[in-house]
Amino acid sequence: MSEPKPSVLFVCVHNAGRSQMAAAFLGHFGRGAVEVRSAGSAPAETVNPAVVEAMAEAGINIASETPKVLTAEVVQESDVVITMGCGDACPVFPGKKYLDWKLEDPAGQGVDAIRPIRDEIEQRVRGLLAELMPNEAC
Template sequence: MSSVAPRPSVLFVCVHNAGRSQMGAAFLTHLGGDRVEVRSAGSAPAESVNPAVVAALAEVGIDISAETPKILTTEAVQSSDVVITMGCGDTCPVFPGKRYLDWQLEDPAGQDVDAVRPIRDEIERRVRGLLAELGIRTASA
């Protein structure tokens, strides 16, 4: 009799929760479906998601136009199995026993869609790698 493993939970964190962490969460949700729990947050959330990020994701069929930046909470970190930081440095809380990945990525803030596309593609590549590491098959795209 096989036991069903609990869904892994992943938290994406950047400073403003308006670009990189939103893209990471969007790709993980899109590719992992309900097989993974996804959160994103920022240490100093922006007013809204970067419009160039929204446009770049729309080009690959992912709609995040309704997303809003969220404040990073201690609870979000504590309830996540994997925490992926994207340029928030020392402002990201660290808890023992959590798996941390620091993805060094260019900040899409103030960039146009042409500049955001390579960041988007790199985040998608890394998310696919993370899903493979977690043993989660991706939804067929």
């Protein structure tokens, strides 16, 4: 019997930048071995176009992604919840692993300012994946 896939939820306020980048990196590097979700406490209408451009430079297309609203159900369905500046808006349930990644908000910034945020998120996601799947190389 195979182990169930670990599930990770990335949460930021607008689900238009940081959480979208993190989810895209984890989906890319996890190669289907991790269930990936992202959501926002006050989702924007669209993903930040400069974030889409920065991710395209990294070889990952997130142009078709849309911000999603944070619900208690999506938190309950996740093993690991990683917040990125959503404060107290994220519901807390027992038995979940919570991490808070302090990252600069890419909202209103150009691609040049977003690149270092993207690169930091990539490194954190690689570290997370190594924790979740210690026998896999990414």
